[in-house]
Amino acid sequence: MFNNKENFKREFKQRLVGKTGRQVHEVTEDDVYAALGSMIRERIGQDWAATNRAYIEQSERQVYYFSMEFLMGRLLGNNLLNLGVLEMVREGLGELGWDLEDIEEYEADAGLGNGGLGRLAACFLDSLASLGYAGHGNGIRYKYGLFEQKIIDGHQVELPDYWLQKGNVWEVRRGDKKVNVQFWGHVEAKEENGRLVYETKNGENVWAVPYDVPVVGYENASVNTLRLWSAESAADPSKGFGGPGGSYYNFLDYKRSVETVSEFLYPDDSQYEGKLLRLKQEYFLCSAGVHSVLRTFDKLRLPYDRLAEKVAIHINDTHPTLVIPELMRVLMDEKGFGWDEAWSIVTRTVSYTNHTILSEALETWPEQMVRELLPRVHMIIEELNKRFCAMLLEEYPDDQDRVSRMAIIESGFVKMAHLAIYGSHSVNGVAALHTDILKKREMKDFYELYPERFNNKTNGITHRRWLMHANPELADVIEEAIGSEWKTQPQQLTELLKYADDAVVQQKIYSVKRKNKERLASYIYKKHGVSVDTNSIFDVQIKRLHAYKRQLLNALHIMDLYNRIKENPSLEITPRTFIFGAKAAPGYYMAKQIIKLINNIANTVNNDPDTKDLLKVFFLENYSVSLAEKIIPASDLSEQISTAGKEASGTGNMKLMMNGALTIGTLDGANVEMYESLGDEGMYLFGLRVEDVEKYYRDGGYSAQAIYNSDERVKKVLDQLVQPGPFCQNGQTFDPIYHSLLSHNDEYFVLRDFASYVETQNQIGMDYRDSKKWLEKSIVNIAHSGRFAGDRTINEYASEIWGIKPAGAGSRSGIYKGQ
Structure with missing residues (x-):
């Protein structure tokens, strides 16, 4: 259907009439977008199936990139570009009376991310596919994005970002691949064949249902997968309503509770309920993703002690760190491994990217919350902490302060960055300066313990979207x-x-x-x-x-x-x-x-x-x-x-x-x-x-008030923040900003x-x-x-962290030109 312009136009008109039941001159631009999107998805599907088949046949190591955010942007134009048919489709649509840029406006920005973290993940997926690497994304299919921002009278107002309102032409629901994720309950131990076996009883069961989005490589016929998980009820009303009392209303409460797990990107975590929901989201992603990865590994019919040879799991910041104890749980409780064997597999499989040098942004969870929501996972984290601290005491017998600083559980909190470093074979920063600061300041203790794990991978962006597509001229x-x-x-x-x-x-x-x-x-x-x-x-x-x-x-x-x-x-x-x-x-x-x-x-x-x-x-x-x-x-x-x-x-x-x-x-x-x-x-x-900056933080000596007193320009603009005048209108002043600079001594200089x-x-x-x-x-x-460019970054990850080679079913055999 995309062989040449005339074939495209003929097939497109047939598809348009067939989907809408209207004549071509009666359809809307929304209809044009839906019809074009379905054609492209169908075209991609052939390469998608061939790529997945090739990965299994070639049995190369595959990467699974776990991230709470994937800020993909609109996919219509990007997919046309990577398929090599963008100009042909643009011209064909133009001859039929439609402008491709206008049609692209009908696609919603997928509400799957917020900022740089999510957009980086999207760029990396593009580079993985375009370079022919077997690399896939694992995320959550949020029903609502962060929020739709409106500016009303100069103020930010947040409205729901219901980006799925008109559906998503790119996704495929895989109901047959759903995974059961369990919360709450209590853990029971029993002895089987001379070993203790743990099982969680009376928990809340949630179905994690995958929606797969194809990630199209640039002109190489390789199509990887972004798997997004949606939470659905695991109860079957036709067999009676579950929950206390078994009532219809209990079922509705349970169903609503389940659906909130994948409803909002970054729920407000200023209160306990929001924190709890965020922790549920993180475990939901990690548990579903781990089981999905292992299902794919099972197709190779290899023993699980070879998992790390064929699977690389990468955690994008600390949000997916529960991959580590969850993979331990599955290997021990479901696959029968002992602790040491399971730990060896986990640490050889998992790698971690740190994205922050703000200590207040390093993720921690109240231990009691983890214990109640994830009882078996908490047991494993507790044991990891016990073993880690024991090892530290052997290494630093006279430095109890260091052991406390490095502990995974300390003062009633689980420190996710510490767990991520301990459970990974690689820890990388995302710019040379950032990595240097991690080594010398923020993660100094860990760097001294594990210097071989730390490395730098400076971020990169996909030039295909940000130059070729965004700026074609x-x-x-x-x-x-x-x-x-x-x-x-x-x-x-x-x-x-x-x-x-x-x-x-x-x-x-x-x-x-x-x-x-x-x-x-x-x-x-x-x-x-x-x-x-x-x-x-x-x-x-x-x-x-x-x-x-x-x-x-x-x-x-x-x-x-x-x-x-x-x-x-x-x-x-x-x-x-x-x-x-x-x-x-x-x-x-x-x-x-x-x-x-x-x-x-x-x-x-x-x-x-x-x-x-x-x-x-x-x-x-x-x-x-x-x-x-x-x-x-x-x-x-x-x-x-x-x-x-x-x-x-x-x-x-x-x-x-x-x-x-x-x-x-x-x-x-x-x-x-x-x-x-x-x-x-x-x-x-x-x-x-x-x-x-570090000298000021260490030694003091900075006075914002002194600058205010000595620089007339500074004094004037600061006074204008709190006095009636050109910038304080209708009685509004900016006292909080003023005091952050002067009373609180201007934390960010x-x-x-x-x-x-x-x-x-x-x-x-x-x-x-x-x-x-x-x-x-x-x-x-x-x-x-x-x-x-992200291609450079991904080649570095591939060779220096993941140990993967180009694979796939592409016309270039997935091999990046010039490599």
Whole structure:
């Protein structure tokens, strides 16, 4: 059906009429999306079946990537690109009277993730399939995403994100693969053949039903699987209602309780009930995923002591850490292994990625909650802790403090990162600086015990979605200049360096950027009713709203710019359009205050006659993958301004770099490695370094009040947070922000870095006026971005952690060109 354009058009019209029962001229664009999606799914299905068959026949090791988030974005255009039929379908639809971009708008962004963690997982799945590796995702099929963000009177308002309202054309329900997951109950032990056997009685049973989504490799016929688990009732009403008293109403209560397990991404865990639900979700994913992995292994008809030869389980951050005790439970209680044999299998099978250097973000669970909800799993964790602490005492007999610091269970809490490190053969950070901080500070004790386990795998993004699909006109310019090898070997983008000062290439890239800015300006006008100067610098900060990411520093700079223009209306500055996109966690009051502040700033700046032609500010609501695909290709300046030492890596920095934006940033996360490639000519650095921040934390000596007292600009913008004026409108003030900076001594050094940031921004404004020089820097950024492609990262994981080789049924036999 996709052999050529005429076949496609004929088959598509037949499918459209058959699905809708209407004539072609009567159908809606929604109908067009559904019909096209079903055709693509059918086409993918053939390769999907062949790939799965090849994996079993070739008996290569397979990777299972466990993550609580998979922020996939829309799949229609991406699947067409990877199938190699995007342009043919675009032209065919155009001749039938439909625009493919308009049709793509009818697909909901899958509500399966929140930020960088989930988008990284999605990029990794794309690279695994495109490189021909046998690598699959395991996640939860959330009925509702994080939330749909609305901005009302400048405030964030959360609405349900019911992304499945119109169904999901890409998923296949596999009812025959369901898994029973058990909560609560009590554990009974009995002796069988001279060994103790444990069984959980009177627990609550939940069916985990898998919905499989195909992950299509780029032009290689390999299709991997993202398996998403949905919770369903395990009771059968036709055989009488279960639960206490066996009543209909008890059954309904049970059914409702079950369905909540896979209902919401990140339930509010500020209260006990929310914490409990979150723990249920994590175990639900881990138990269902482990049983699914073992079912696939069973097809090889090999003994279980060879499991680690054929299976690699990777846990993406600590959320899936219960894989470790759950795999122990299954091996011992269901497969008959002793403790030592089971532990050897587990530690050779599991590997772990750490994603945070914020100690407060390291996951812990109340031990009592784990004991009650997961009684057998708690027994195993308790025994793991006992054995681990005994080993530590042998290693460090005179250092009880170290043993307490490293314990898995301590002061009534289960420390998931400690369990993950103890139960894994590999622990990796996601940027060179991040890994170094883990070794020297956050996980120093563990690194000294297990130095061989720690390694770095700097994050990467898929250039297929973030360049080829999100910015096809730029991809065409690159291909015209250096050929097409970079599409399968993104490191070849460095060939573009030869054209950095080429006037013809520069003009073409300028034209592409201009068109992308015009598209974004049109989108902003539709949303805000405000015109945007496309000659202005599109200054972009798009990421989760958190104090350490310092959207506040950006906002204070805009306030200062406004003040300078008001003081001197003839001030010569380069026009700026500041664009923000971010969601604040529903319970994160300070983050919500910052959103309100940004919107107040926008309301003032965009309407003041003195500033509206020089400055514009927009907070684009409901930030998502599809919105990022509109913003990133249009961006001139990328804001990566987190407090040094706080960001693990970042991936937005890489996406913006790949699309030709220049970066203003601190030496934090992967910015460090970007700077290694770009140097001072290609990147704008400012602010404290990691060692400076650590010195302040260690020795003190920082006074936000002193900066307030000595810098008139800082004093003015801070006073404007709490006094009636341009940014405090209708009686609203921002006392919490003010006091976080002064009364609480500015935990993230916003004021300390303010002067350096403003000075660097002034330099950027001047540099932007030299169009030729700016374009040269932009091309250098694009050229070096191949280093940050997910294909490079996944090849490193494959060879250095998972021990896997390309496999599959693809036309290239799944082998990545150039490997």
